[in-house]
Amino acid sequence: MPDIRLKRGISLLKQLLSEFTLNDMKLEYWMQPSSQQVGLLLLPVHLAEKVDVAKEYAVDPLIQVKLIGDDYPGGFSQGKTMRNSQSVLGFKYDSQYVMEDEKGKHIVTLLKNDRKHIIEHKLSYYPEFAACEVGTTFINQNTEAVQLEMLSSFSMGGMTPFRAGDTPASLVLHRMRSKWSNEGRLETLAIEDLQLEPSWAKFGVQSERFGQVGSMPVRGYFPWAAIEDTKMNIIWAAQLAHAASWQMEVYRRDDAICLSGGLADREFGHWVKTLKPNERLVSPKAYLTVAEGHIDQVAQRLTAIQAKALSRIPEVEKDLPIIFNEFCTTWGNPSHDNISNIAKKLEGKGITYLVIDAGWYIEEGKSWESNMGDWNVSPQLFPQGLEATIQEIRKNGLIPGIWFELETCGPLADSYARTEHLLHRDGIPITSGARRFWDFKDPYVVEYLTEKVIRFIQKYEFGYLKIDYNETIGIGCDGVESMGEGLRQQMEAVEAFLQKMQKEIPELVIENCSSGGHRLEPSMMGLTSMASFSDAHEELEIPIIAANLHRAILPRQSQIWAVLRKTDSLHRLTYSMVNTFLGRMCLSGDIYDLEEEQWKVIDEGIRFYKKISTIIKEGFSYRYGPTINSYRHPEGWQAVMRVSSDRSQVLVIFHTFGGHLPEQIDIQLPFDGTYVIDSIYSEDQQRIKLQEGMLVYHTQGEFHAAAVLLASV
Structure with missing residues (x-):
């Protein structure tokens, strides 16, 4: 002793x-x-x-x-x-x-x-x-x-x-x-x-x-x-x-x-x-x-x-490339024609991944929410086969991605009735809303999903996989000594399947999504390149949630959506684009119908994101501003400062919300150093000044946003 x-x-x-x-x-x-x-x-x-x-x-x-x-x-x-x-x-x-x-x-x-x-x-x-x-x-x-x-x-x-x-x-x-x-x-x-x-x-x-x-x-x-x-x-x-x-x-x-x-x-x-x-x-x-x-x-x-x-993350991820996910464009109805049109519109825009989201497997009379589990390419949506669509994506310089909710089955899928391979409680298949759950401890399920998911990805050479998960198993399942232990073993087996996928397709970029942000914990984050930060895709509270998550996950893994609408004003587009600077940029929305002036705002935002990606990847965050009480009806303001690891660059992201706002927001750097403004992303750059180590933002009114990149001298 x-x-x-x-x-x-x-x-x-x-x-x-x-x-x-x-x-x-x-x-x-x-x-x-x-x-x-x-x-x-x-x-x-x-x-x-x-x-x-x-x-x-x-x-x-x-x-x-x-x-x-x-x-x-x-x-x-x-x-x-x-x-x-x-x-x-x-x-x-x-x-x-x-x-x-x-x-x-x-x-x-x-x-x-x-x-x-x-x-x-x-x-x-x-x-x-x-x-x-x-x-x-x-x-x-x-x-x-x-x-x-x-x-x-x-x-x-x-x-x-x-x-x-x-x-x-x-x-x-x-x-x-x-x-x-x-x-x-x-x-x-x-x-x-x-x-x-x-x-x-x-x-x-x-x-x-x-x-x-x-x-x-x-x-x-x-x-x-x-x-x-x-x-x-x-x-x-x-x-x-x-x-x-x-x-x-x-x-x-x-x-x-x-x-x-x-x-x-x-x-x-x-x-x-x-x-x-x-x-x-x-x-x-x-x-x-x-x-x-x-x-x-x-x-x-x-x-x-x-x-x-994150040492296992594919090489393509090193610069935090931009994602375009078409879900808020097609709303669960992707097709060869609309995906091809999206790919053409995105060519040369600085976007790396084009993700085909839910619905690609729809069968006649079945919605995307009810048909998960069989995973057959829809002949109605892709009459030329999926190969033709993938070819169009790659022809326009993009890496194709695909959506799966691989742990569940929908009620109109044939797999929903394969109850001997699904999780049970009290001898009855666990049915939660419109979903049942594969038993990942069952060798049949692993073999089935290896063919339906892993071999599918290899066949079509997808470079990106979005794994969604939209229900919870609850207290657990039959088959072992307790419900809770059944759940523990199930999730252990799910993570083993992800490890198998990584081993067989090491270059695959995997997104961890669970109705947005229900799996933002270290074990799942450690098996994936990034995660959907939330399902608040088009909401005013996006920057509040995105800033919150700096306390829980790495910003380089926090995928934040900017859904671009043809009805958006320029200041609304700026607000949406600035949101994505709090993590990984993901775009969606009405990209066919945007005017040239709107595209200028988006293109400038993409260029700014690429300048700051190294700070998002390696840095430290500070939040400023009052506590936001209501997220659905936010009032006040917030600023998030992100400092590069070597303090050579400082990113400051401003958001104003509703209610009474100060005429100006003053942000003092939390450390010594001399900096100059490198670049600004804002509707009105004249509203931002650097004065004797104090960054001053003259506010523009409710629900505006701006971002400033400072460089040390």
């Missing part, structure tokens, strides 16, 4: 087991000698000496786990939390070791109980990122099976360690709420408003458990949370990478707050998992960080580490 030292004279209730300095973060592993429990405390390095050594609180265990048969926790907790049960108390510290490789450092902590169950907690750190990657493995070395009904990916405690006592009026929870076409709304709540103050007798436990149940992981909340000490300006933040049901918990039983997250447990997510002798279960990965600063700054420490998975 490693040497255990006292920490700066702190109470004997806990002792320092080990500590690691990882760039600007300090990791401290603490042990409670009486219970042999080990916990994790994250600190900014430069503030580690400001920890209040007199503060007393229990070590929060590294792992939260619950085994069926063990006692449940007390303190009025059943139905509210499963944390700190008898199972957790049974796991004692065994050992800790460090591995290093060319990528980074890996700290492995082993916990064991007296029933030959082992938990491996692995924390990995990569020097180029300011966050840690954490995961849990449960190993059953007993001769009998064990049933789990809870397993966390991470748990960290000690918040806040900078002052003694329960630190009233200083701690807040940040989380991101989400619903269809209204993604990523930041919610900030005082710990007191969540009733997470300790009781007068320190009896009973308080828990705020939240998450998502189903196969749309960003529905209700993003798998993301942060605790802020507002007096010290310190934020601890965490993000889960999981495409199925998940949960996070803010928990309190004494003077410190704890935050944990992982698989949705039995109470929350209908999950039980049986592990036979010598079987193991690996939890979803989580990302953790701590830093001094604003929530936007700390959140981007988590998004940055998502770039680790």
Whole structure:
């Protein structure tokens, strides 16, 4: 056992087991000698000496786990939390070791109980990122099976360690709420408003458990949370990478707050998992960080580490090329004639991908929403065959793309009746609205979709695949020991199919779409080049949602639509084009019918986007402006500053909404440096000035937008 030292004279209730300095973060592993429990405390390095050594609180265990048969926790907790049960108390510290490789450092902590169950907690750190990657493995070395009904990916405690006592009026929870076409709304709540103050007798436990149940992981909340000490300006933040049901918990039983997250447990997510002798279960990965600063700054420490998975992205994606998706042009009725006309209109416009969206498989008497699953090219829409259409796309210098909703079947498709290959609940095919779901654990389904999707893409040489997903499986499915475990295995198998596709077509660009933004979490983002940011395709709130997502995903992966209408004024077209500068540009709409003056606005926007693509790809974002209350009827303004990694360029994107507006908006650069205006995209460039390090925008009225590129001198 490693040497255990006292920490700066702190109470004997806990002792320092080990500590690691990882760039600007300090990791401290603490042990409670009486219970042999080990916990994790994250600190900014430069503030580690400001920890209040007199503060007393229990070590929060590294792992939260619950085994069926063990006692449940007390303190009025059943139905509210499963944390700190008898199972957790049974796991004692065994050992800790460090591995290093060319990528980074890996700290492995082993916990064991007296029933030959082992938990491996692995924390990995990569020097180029300011966050840690954490995961849990449960190993059953007993001769009998064990049933789990809870397993966390991470748990960290000690918040806040900078002052003694329960630190009233200083701690807040940040989380991101989400619903269809209204993604990523930041919610900030005082710990007191969540009733997470300790009781007068320190009896009973308080828990705020939240998450998502189903196969749309960003529905209700993003798998993301942060605790802020507002007096010290310190934020601890965490993000889960999981495409199925998940949960996070803010928990309190004494003077410190704890935050944990992982698989949705039995109470929350209908999950039980049986592990036979010598079987193991690996939890979803989580990302953790701590830093001094604003929530936007700390959140981007988590998004940055998502770039680790992007080494597999096809070469064509390196410059963040522009997409044209025809859905808001044909509305589910693509044909050889209209796709060919679109391709001709786009020739030489600087657009790379032309995506054929839903409807290409329509059969006589069947709509695009009701016929997913059979995936036969429509002879009515493509009488010359799809080859002729693809040829027209490529002839005009574009890469063809295609839409699939490959996980589901529509009610008028033959595949809808192949119930032996679909997911069931209670012995009945799961029917959610107008969709049923393929069982990806079934070899038949993998073979069928390999032929219908992978071979189809190879045959027609598509370079781009949009994967949509427009319903949720819900609590789970039959076939294994619990509904939640059935769902976990289903989504694990879906991701395995995507990996198979990447392996067989490595040059394929894949878009992750789920009714817009229902799958904006790291595991799905790591398997795709980009994601649809939202389905708010033509709405005034687009820039609000797009700015929100800078906290959750990389802007280089956030595909933002500008739907161009022949009825649009020039200032409306400018507004729509500026929206796309907050991520990846995707165009759609009435491109046959636009006037020359309208095309000038669009062409200028395309040129500006190409100038700023390097900042979108590698940079850091700052948001300015008042909180926007109503997204459907927004009032006020916002500005987003995106700074290149080397600070040689600064992009500032302005949007005004409704209501009372200031005559001018002043933006101060958050760092030293001398800059000049390189270029402006705006209706009236004279309204933007750079004066002594202050960027000034003289507003033009409601629902206007402008973008400015600054260059260092």
